[in-house]
Amino acid sequence: QMPRGNLETIHHRALVLTQLRKWLDGLKFKDAFECMRKLRINLNLIYDHNPTVFLNNIETFLKQIDSINHINLFLTELKEEDTTKTMYPSASPSVSGKEKKKVDIICDALRSAMETIDSQKYCLCILTSHVRKTTPELEIALQKVHELRVNPPSSGVSAEEALKYLLFLVNVNELYEHSLGTYDFDLVLMVAEKSQKDPKEYLPFLNMLKSLEANYQRFTIDKHLRRYCKALRHLSKCGEEHFSELLNLVKDQKLFSDALELYPSGSEQYRRLSVAHAEQLMEQQQMEQLEQAGLLLWRSGEPARALQAFQSCNSWRNALSVATQIPMPADQLALLARDLAEKLLEARRHSEAALCLEHYAKDCEEAISALVQGAAWEEALRLIYLYNRQDIIETNLKPAVKDAHSNQSFFLESQKALFVRHKNRLSVVREIKAKASLELFGEDAPDCVDAELFSEASSVLTGSHLGSKYSRSNSRISSRSSKNRRKAEGKKHSLKEGSPFEDIALMNALSQIIIVVDGMREELQCLLKALVLFQFDPLSRSLQTDYSDLLHLMESSIPEIWSETQQPGQSSITGPNSTANSIAASFHQQKPVASQQDTEALIPPKMRHTIKWKLDIIK
Amino acid sequence: QMPRGNLETIHHRALVLTQLRKWLDGLKFKDAFECMRKLRINLNLIYDHNPTVFLNNIETFLKQIDSINHINLFLTELKEEDTTKTMYPSASPSVSGKEKKKVDIICDALRSAMETIDSQKYCLCILTSHVRKTTPELEIALQKVHELRVNPPSSGVSAEEALKYLLFLVNVNELYEHSLGTYDFDLVLMVAEKSQKDPKEYLPFLNMLKSLEANYQRFTIDKHLRRYCKALRHLSKCGEEHFSELLNLVKDQKLFSDALELYPSGSEQYRRLSVAHAEQLMEQQQMEQLEQAGLLLWRSGEPARALQAFQSCNSWRNALSVATQIPMPADQLALLARDLAEKLLEARRHSEAALCLEHYAKDCEEAISALVQGAAWEEALRLIYLYNRQDIIETNLKPAVKDAHSNQSFFLESQKALFVRHKNRLSVVREIKAKASLELFGEDAPDCVDAELFSEASSVLTGSHLGSKYSRSNSRISSRSSKNRRKAEGKKHSLKEGSPFEDIALMNALSQIIIVVDGMREELQCLLKALVLFQFDPLSRSLQTDYSDLLHLMESSIPEIWSETQQPGQSSITGPNSTANSIAASFHQQKPVASQQDTEALIPPKMRHTIKWKLDIIK
Incomplete structure (x- = not known):
């Protein structure tokens, strides 16, 4: 071969x-x-x-x-x-x-x-x-x-x-x-x-x-x-x-769950494993871990240590349960209750603090004060009558209700001002954008008859020409790593004038204001009832009017703020006068808005119309 | 001339x-x-x-x-x-x-x-x-x-x-x-x-x-x-x-608010006007009106009638305040509290019912029972220890916790089954739609070079050809009267197989399931804690696993269910191969989806990842 x-x-x-x-x-x-x-x-x-x-x-x-x-x-x-x-x-x-x-x-x-x-x-x-x-x-x-x-x-x-x-x-x-x-x-x-x-x-x-x-x-x-x-x-x-x-x-390998499965729940081994697990959890000094440690210690017959765990993570119900189980002397229980109440007040959980103070510290005055602080007017009144302390109505409750009125009025006013400012700025930004997009597409509009033009148009769209100022560059859209997205979001949310996504940021901000103000329905109704009960009629009237006006302003602004995104120039897109370019343009206008990241800003916030807050007795 | x-x-x-x-x-x-x-x-x-x-x-x-x-x-x-x-x-x-x-x-x-x-x-x-x-x-x-x-x-x-x-x-x-x-x-x-x-x-x-x-x-x-x-x-x-x-x-002209403005709040006329207003409100027999009537009667020094008003609208805090103010004899107060508690239980407001029973009816057993019924395990335990009724733990609390476990497990299972069924059906429906749209646009795709074609394409889009089965007719989009919209929504939400908006209906249903299941985080954590405390380790383990798996399934399904709406064939739209028709087609595909009515179904529900519900002590 x-x-x-x-x-x-x-x-x-x-x-x-x-x-x-x-x-x-x-x-x-x-x-x-x-x-x-x-x-x-x-x-x-x-x-x-x-x-x-x-x-x-x-x-x-x-x-x-x-x-x-x-x-x-x-x-x-x-x-x-x-x-x-x-x-x-x-x-x-x-x-x-x-x-x-x-x-x-x-x-x-x-x-x-x-x-x-x-x-x-x-x-x-x-x-x-x-x-x-x-x-x-x-x-x-x-x-x-x-x-x-x-x-x-x-x-x-x-x-x-x-x-x-x-x-x-x-x-x-x-x-x-x-x-x-x-x-x-x-x-x-x-x-x-x-x-x-x-x-x-x-x-x-x-x-x-x-x-x-x-x-x-x-x-x-x-x-x-x-x-x-x-x-x-x-x-x-x-x-x-x-x-x-x-x-x-x-302990070394953190196999507590596996180990517990090997022993019956009543056994001494089960108990010792639970305690060991609790001890390890307590070392981490985190709220959640501490409560779970407390549960393990409690079920292992270690109420004193369980109490310590519950107290340090402010799990007040469990702490008080364990304390009464021990049982703790009345004066120590009162101290415990005061400590828990203090932490609850810090966490703005006024009603729970009041409960601790009322039933365990046996201090109705402090309990009522906690409720007044938390604007729980009805509950405060209930305790006032239960403990026959009507004097507190004049000394604390009425002044607090008045204060709440002026605070809320001020807050509503500031939110309204911010809302109007953002809304006005939004229409300015949109006008600028509309002009910019007209300038860009106006040039090649007359001579578009060929489908080939699309590739040109699309390359313009994705190119730096437009991306530089008003649209995000396509590379950023396609990069989906969450890190990049978070970065883009950070940039997007800038309310600074002239920032590339100022309109999205404004819509987000407007949406937030609406959600916050709309969320005040229940709170304001409670305040209005208290104002009526204490015969502060002019105050209740002004507050009801202010809030009603603000809700109305927001509701009537929603179509304007969120209109463009819903039917963006719909008639011009598929009409007989539409050209390849006009369609591309309208699509483009829609695209950067409708992308994954911004969908949220594009949905008008839902107002809770079903929550009736207005009092009929006020006009 | x-x-x-x-x-x-x-x-x-x-x-x-x-x-x-x-x-x-x-x-x-x-x-x-x-x-x-x-x-x-x-x-x-x-x-x-x-x-x-x-x-x-x-x-x-x-x-x-x-x-x-x-x-x-x-x-x-x-x-x-x-x-x-x-x-x-x-x-x-x-x-x-x-x-x-x-x-x-x-x-x-x-x-x-x-x-x-x-x-x-x-x-x-x-x-x-x-x-x-x-x-x-x-x-x-x-x-x-x-x-x-x-x-x-x-x-x-x-x-x-x-x-x-x-x-x-x-x-x-x-x-x-x-x-x-x-x-x-x-x-x-x-x-x-x-x-x-x-x-x-x-x-x-x-x-x-x-x-x-x-x-x-x-x-x-x-x-x-x-x-x-x-x-x-x-x-x-x-x-x-x-x-x-x-x-x-x-009274005739319902000018109460105007009249009240004319008299100082302490005057007899102010009082009589308030009472008259209250009487008129009470005739309407509506909850809200009744509570407001109660407030007016109360401030007018008519506590007995105010009590009647508050009681009939279940404004329990006010009712009890007024009752103690009157003051009511203890046995009558207890009866009142029982009546209020009964109505609160009907309204599934268990904790409030328990409060009435505990403090006013002085019946801790019933109060604990109300809390157990409402799955308020920690609070029930607190009362059990406070009143030294540990016997109730074995007789009521533990069996109730076990029942809750099996109910929740069953519920999670059924939600999972429904979720999977809807999700599978959704992909079938989408396939059918994709085929239908391919058939429709595949025919005239080759010979599209002229922009004029758009008017044809758009007339096809708006015509009955496609609208008959899978898209809503344009006339319905443009008619914005809320009545029509409600009608369309009613139709849209039909989950019946083959209904024109079945995909939207399925997405809505899936979103609802996710929201409901995701909303159970707090409730399930409470149940898990109770299970751990009572050493029902296998139960807690299975529940935590089931719920965790279901949440995971939902989370991982979200991109699939809501992907099409976010980047619908983005690459094909503006690429060099795109034609007038392909753009129109992709636009069309997006359009019926992105219209005003359906935006909600298009936004993936937000899962509350920040709410940590899992117990580390369970594996």
Whole structure:
């Protein structure tokens, strides 16, 4: 034979792929495989080209390939990647499915077929299929090697060869550790011998292990392998004398939930585990953790420590429950209640503070004061009459109601001013934008008759021309990483005059004002009732009028503020006068507004018209 | 002179209007006026053409017209309508302002000018300007006539002539009534005499009036003229003996607020008015009205009746305040509290019911039961320890917590099933829609090169072809009456398979499920804490897992459910391959979705990620 020329090895890839696809479609796996191997084409294509066909014809595949080495080659080259999409895309849509665990599917299918046909012959391939799985099944593979040793096969691969092959596929130490994990010392020794490890290293350890009680032995191995959950389970079977060791393991590895599952809820172990968990939670000094620690301590019969936990996270109901359970002397209970109330007042939870003060500190005056502070007029009045302290009405309640009136009036006024300012500025900004967009599109409007123009128009749209000032650049739209989005949002929200998204920022601000003011319905009704009850008629009248006017202003402004986004020049878009450019322009106008980030600002806030707040008795 | 031919009177309107505009711009009011009068062109145009110019040159206008009749003609022809927009639109944008009260502005401006120039000469025009105002100033006009009679002018119009002219402009009876309203009997007689009314009719009435005390006289006149507010004010000055008459007037005309303003808040009249108002409110038997009635009765020193009002509208705090104020005997107070608690329980306001039962009915057992029923576990536990009734924990609380667990688990499961069903159906519906839209636009896609095609495409879009099945017809979009919208919404929300807006309905339903399930965070955390406290660890574990999984499922589904609406095929719209039709198609796809009505369904519901509900102690 003549020596081959270089030219012969040059192939046009598209032609090769077409040929490969034909072979694969025709189930000519052998031809395809040989060709791919020669031309170094990724073997995944055999499966990816049409997964269903491959899986349905695995036996044909095995028969045609008929080489342990080649099957192993195929198995080792498997990747999750779909090569019809990445390396070898084809014009016609590929038939590939979307299974997540492609490698696992092929390994399992091939192994199943090989075990049916001839498990002795395919012995090494079967081992490969275990090792190649997403989570390598090393223990099963080792078990199979062990079986070979115990029952040497009449023909085919010996245990020794199999083990050698495994060691070729997998790191020695990893294999040794996994052999330990089977708790089968025969297997361990077999691997250890082949591993060229020093017997002086592993034999003492193995002997020590052998001397241990079965469960403790397994615990020791699990711990050595850092399989703490398994270790915990084995240790829990070792009896009471090992419980403190277990507790340490649980604390170190934070396995409280797992540990609690191993003991009945009434048992001493369960109790000690709960307490240990609570102690660890309390170290974190966070509100949520503290309350949960309190619950654990409480249920473990440690009310005093539970109280401490509840008190420090202001879980006042639980704190008071525990305190009364202990039971605490009245004067200490009162002190506790005052402490809780103080924190509740700081958190503006006035009614709860009042409850603590009324029932546990037995101080109705302070309780009423808390309610007055929290504008809970009706509740304050209820306590005033309950404790027959009508004097407080004149000294505290009425002045507070008057103060609340002037505060609310002032607040409404300031919100109104801000609202009007933003609204006016919004229409100015919109006018500027409209002008800018007219200037931009006005130029090429007359001569647009050809659809080709679109590509020009669109390149203008995405270009820096417009993006520079009034629209976000497209690159920012398409980059979806949340970090970038947050950055863009930060910029978007600038209310500074002339900022690129000032209109969006204004709409957001307007929406916020509406939501805040609309949210005052209940509060204001309560205040109005108090004003009426105390015969402050002019005050109630002015407040009702102010609030009603402001709500009305907002409601009537909504269509104006949020109109553009809903029907942006609808008539001009599909009308008979519309041109390619006008459509592009209108679409563009809509686009930067309707993008993912800004949708919120584009939806008018919903006002809660169903909440009737007005008093009919005031005009 | 020769008789004129018909032809001469035919003018081309556009030419005439152009000429008129030139004249008006040149301040040639006379020429314009003559021409308009001859050709019956609406005189409003004189002002509408350029309001600012007209108002700045009123004296020129008056000088040029220089005819009382013509000025009156101009005044009487004034309308709010802007004729440059309605009857005589011009190509160039009109300079007209947007004042709401155009007629008032012109009347006031002309009158002011005429009074400065020569009030005697323009007397009738001045009267016209009063009568023509939006709210005719008949009394001022009458007053001016009266002045003419008292001080007859040296020259010009006499009182008699002026009155005759007024009667020509205004209905006799109206003028007579308004003359009464001036409380000036001279004026009344003058009008009455000119009115050809029968003196036997009006003289006895006038004489009767003259015999009355001044305030009561005015009240009688105001009442006769149905000016009840004024009548009320005059009657209130008539002293105590007329108060019952006042009370009747107030009740009949529902002038409570106005009446209360007339009396100091401590006075007996104020009290009686408040009570009367309350009585009327109570007749309506509506919750809100009843509470307000209660407030009025309470402040009027009628606690018993106030209690009745508060009790019947379940205003429990006020009811208990009033009851303790009365004061009510303990056994009756307990009954009242039980009654209030029962109604509160019906309204699912368990904590408030518990408060009534605990403090007023002194029944801690019932109070705890109410809290347990309302799943207020912590609060129930607080009362249990406060009243040392730990037995209830085993008998009621623990079983209730277990029940709550199974109810919530069942609910979560059902919501999950519904969510998955809707979500799957949504993707089916979308596929169907996508196919339908491909079929529709696929046909004419190849041969679209001309912008003219748009009109065709748009007519297809708006036509019945597509509208019949999957899009709403355009007529429905444009009809904005709220009634129609509500109708459309009703249809839109049909979840029936194949309904035209099934996708929107599904999105709405999915959004609702997410909102409901997401809203359970706090409630579920409370339940989890109770489960932990009572050592129901397996239950807490399963519930936490179920809820966590469901939240996760929803969160991960949001991008899929709401993706299409956010970036609907963005790349294909402005890319180089896009055609007029593809843009129209993509626009169309977006349009029915992005219309006003459906925006809500298009916004993914916000999940409250900030609300941490999970307990760390459960895994």
